[in-house]
Amino acid sequence: MTILETNSLSIWYGEKQAINNVSVKIAKHKVMAIIGPSGCGKSTLLRTFNRMNDFVPDMRVQGEVLFQGKDIFSRKIDPVEIRRRIGMVFQRPNPFPKSVRANIVWGPKVNGYTGDMNELVESSLKRAALWDEVKDRLDDSALNLSGGQQQRLCIARAIAMQPEIILMDEPCSALDPRATSRIEDLIGELRSSYTIVIVTHNMQQAARVSNELLFFYDGELIESGETKKIFTNPAKARTQDYITGRFG
Amino acid sequence: MSAHLTLELDLVRKKLLDLWGLSEQSVRKAGISLQNLDEQQAKEVIKLDHQIDLLEVEIEEDCLKILALYQPVAIDLRLVIATLKINNDLERIGDLGVNIAERALYLSQQPPTPVPFDFEHMWQLSLDMVARSLDAFVRLDLNLAKQVCEDDDEVDAINMSMYDKVYEGIRKNPDQMESLIHYLSVSRHLERIADYATNISEDVIYMVEGKIVRHHHEEYLARK
Numbered sequence: 001m002t003i004l005e006t007n008s009l010s011i012w013y014g015e016k017q018a019i020n021n022v023s024v025k026i027a028k029h030k031v032m033a034i035i036g037p038s039g040c041g042k043s044t045l046l047r048t049f050n051r052m053n054d055f056v057p058d059m060r061v062q063g064e065v066l067f068q069g070k071d072i073f074s075r076k077i078d079p080v081e082i083r084r085r086i087g088m089v090f091q092r093p094n095p096f097p098k099s100v101r102a103n104i105v106w107g108p109k110v111n112g113y114t115g116d117m118n119e120l121v122e123s124s125l126k127r128a129a130l131w132d133e134v135k136d137r138l139d140d141s142a143l144n145l146s147g148g149q150q151q152r153l154c155i156a157r158a159i160a161m162q163p164e165i166i167l168m169d170e171p172c173s174a175l176d177p178r179a180t181s182r183i184e185d186l187i188g189e190l191r192s193s194y195t196i197v198i199v200t201h202n203m204q205q206a207a208r209v210s211n212e213l214l215f216f217y218d219g220e221l222i223e224s225g226e227t228k229k230i231f232t233n234p235a236k237a238r239t240q241d242y243i244t245g246r247f248g
Numbered sequence: 249m250s251a252h253l254t255l256e257l258d259l260v261r262k263k264l265l266d267l268w269g270l271s272e273q274s275v276r277k278a279g280i281s282l283q284n285l286d287e288q289q290a291k292e293v294i295k296l297d298h299q300i301d302l303l304e305v306e307i308e309e310d311c312l313k314i315l316a317l318y319q320p321v322a323i324d325l326r327l328v329i330a331t332l333k334i335n336n337d338l339e340r341i342g343d344l345g346v347n348i349a350e351r352a353l354y355l356s357q358q359p360p361t362p363v364p365f366d367f368e369h370m371w372q373l374s375l376d377m378v379a380r381s382l383d384a385f386v387r388l389d390l391n392l393a394k395q396v397c398e399d400d401d402e403v404d405a406i407n408m409s410m411y412d413k414v415y416e417g418i419r420k421n422p423d424q425m426e427s428l429i430h431y432l433s434v435s436r437h438l439e440r441i442a443d444y445a446t447n448i449s450e451d452v453i454y455m456v457e458g459k460i461v462r463h464h465h466e467e468y469l470a471r472k
Contacts, residue, residue, distance in 0.1 A: 204319050231321045233458025240322045245250035 003028040003195050009063035011044055018044040020219040031187060031196045033210035040216040042199045046167050050086035051079040086165040087158030092174045093150035095142035100134050103142050103153055104160045120160055128156035129186050148179025168198040184209050203243055207231045215239045253318045260310040264331050267303045268382045271338040274345030275441055279371040281349050285356040293349035300342035307335045330455035337444040344437045351430045361427035364413045370406045374438045377445035384452045393449040403442035410435040
């Protein structure tokens, strides 16, 4: 079942076109990886999915982005609500300079969550595979955690908002191999409950964690399909050249 | 990284072509040894096998190194996988060359027995299939690979007809039974060589097209 799709989506920053007539469908409870060389438009597309690009001056959108069939750029849609339902994890872990607990409860509190906060903290941290490591120091500063733990805290913070989709923009690029492996395992566990869209420069990571793949080049979608198919037998020569490291 | 991988792939590819040459040589010399009941040629085939075994292990180690160090994908991955499989099949072809040479050694010690089948034709056909599978690999030639797969039927048919011929030969000349059974084995070895050439051609098809046609290449050939 498709949860998110774009129809003939084009995006400009001023005169520069970042995305050119892209139509994609993202299936529910799958991991979709977006790959492509720097500047190909993959982060632009990711940020468009929860309207993070609204803050970029001169940004212009043409075409549609449908979340559960509804256009997220419609005037009737509240972008804050979109960002609650479509969470985001960034390249560098960016916990609030507060306690571990405060990082989790802040978003739900602001959004009027009335349930049991302790339960929410525990379930979010458990889902992010961080609970066992921090359960005895929930009131310590999040900044005392390791880089990998901070990134999992950011994932837990996104999960606490009970999103349907989690967007990840190179979530492991600042992490060591062990922390990267924890996040990759976590992505595998999370996909039974959430849809994940991940931008990554690490080809092997895209191969390991995703079910589906989008390959972008110069703002255009060159190839999309099953990850295992693209990594063994891509249909387009440009995809093959990129994933085998012959260009880009 | 890509330049290093390209270099490693080129090197292993060259080694595979060397192995191909040795295996082909093994079948050629084995055939000559049987045709002329030439002990010298037969012993050369047995000696050649040691070289083939060493090279096979070296190629496998190279492929494992490439997989571990470079994690190749797409055409590079298919080349490494095809190389691993072809490597194994070429080594087996070398073993079958030895088996034929051993029959030649045995037969050279026996009183002359008329060869119960068109050995020359079957041998040349099998040898040709091995050679053409190599050409298909080098030229990435799908049509040639498909032709090799198709030619396997003819070798199979010759081998099938051997049973009747050997049975008839034993009935007429029971004293030649042992020699005739050795010829039957030779026919089976040649048939196996043709099978390996077919497997290799299927691996070439996989390498070029990314399609696994093993077990149903008849369907694949019919579609094409």
